[in-house]
Amino acid sequence: MKQRGFTLIEMILTIVVLAIIFLGIAGFVEFGAKGYNQTVDRQRLQNQARFAIEKMSREVQHAVPNSFDLSSNNKCLAFYPIDYAGFYQYREPAGDVEFVVGNNQPETFADGSHLVINPSRIQDLQNDGQSIDIAGESKEPDGDYFSIQMNLTSQSSANRHYIYQDKAVVYCIEQLIASSNNGRVVRYYGVLDDIEDLSSLSGTVVATGVAFNESRFNYEQTSLQRGGLIHLSLLFQNGDEQSQYKHDVKVANVP
Structure with missing residues (x-):
């Protein structure tokens, strides 16, 4: 009985077909992995932003009324918490x-x-x-x-x-590298002599991935109709992903 195996051309064609199939599967897996990583990064960015906004809002709401001060570039906000x-x-x-x-x-x-x-x-x-x-x-x-x-x-x-x-809380949006738009939010606490110079205070990083140029604080003084109002404008970025947060915090206490 005559037996035949695969010819060289058949083996080459089989290898080529299998390679194409494996490349397709590998590309699909890689695409899924990238999508998962992007979702995780996006979720981390959102969680970090929500944490920073919530932490600042809670402290601002319970600050001594009219105890707020802004730096000249609107990147630092200082106030005194109530004991x-x-x-x-x-x-x-x-x-x-x-x-x-x-x-x-x-x-x-x-x-x-x-x-x-x-x-x-x-x-x-x-x-x-x-x-x-x-x-x-x-x-x-x-x-x-x-x-x-x-x-x-x-x-x-x-x-x-x-x-x-006699120690103030100061939140600052800081530039990580000069001429770069990459920034972070830092919380300082200590005796405040000059909001433009915080070198003597110790700080804790609250959030990273903040767009320095597009982020700032604003403050509206107490009026007859309401207490003080703090405007938080923060842009968080991770590569091409951006999340803009514009949040107003009303100071709960009045003089």
């Missing part, structure tokens, strides 16, 4: 301020604690006049309240006071 808040009574002409604190009232106040009444600008928290150092102040022995001497130049219409530390 405690409550009501006060001002006794003239002696200048006695008797005040109570809301929930979790302390027995005394830690170093760096300040009280401010009716602030109209950030300088009111950094200079004497509307604010005063209350570190070490303790409750009055005859009641559950505190009493200090203070010469107020103006008073709160709702008799509200705010207690804060």
Whole structure:
């Protein structure tokens, strides 16, 4: 019986056909892998953006009213977080301020604690006049309240006071490399002398992949109809992928 195998041409054709099939499968797998990686990168970018916006919004909402300051290029936003808040009574002409604190009232106040009444600008928290150092102040022995001497130049219409530390929170959009559009959002915390020079403060990176040129902060002062308003405009980018976030945050507290 005569037996025949594959001819050379048949083997070559088989190899060519199999190679084409494998190349098609490999291309399909590669395309799927790239799509998956792009989806993961896009999700990571969105999650990072949402985290940064949410973190800044929460802190801004509970800041001391009118304690905001912007850098000259609108890339840095500074403010003072509230430690405690409550009501006060001002006794003239002696200048006695008797005040109570809301929930979790302390027995005394830690170093760096300040009280401010009716602030109209950030300088009111950094200079004497509307604010005063209350570190070490303790409750009055005859009641559950505190009493200090203070010469107020103006008073709160709702008799509200705010207690804060002498350290400010500063969010900055920083350029990673000069002449590059690649930036990041950094949170600084410390004693603020000049918002244009933060070299003495320690910072923590909150978000990366921020388009430096297109991202900025804006602030609208308190009006008769509303409290202060912060505009967050951040553009996140990852290669050709871009996500624009324009978010307004209303300061919850009023003087």
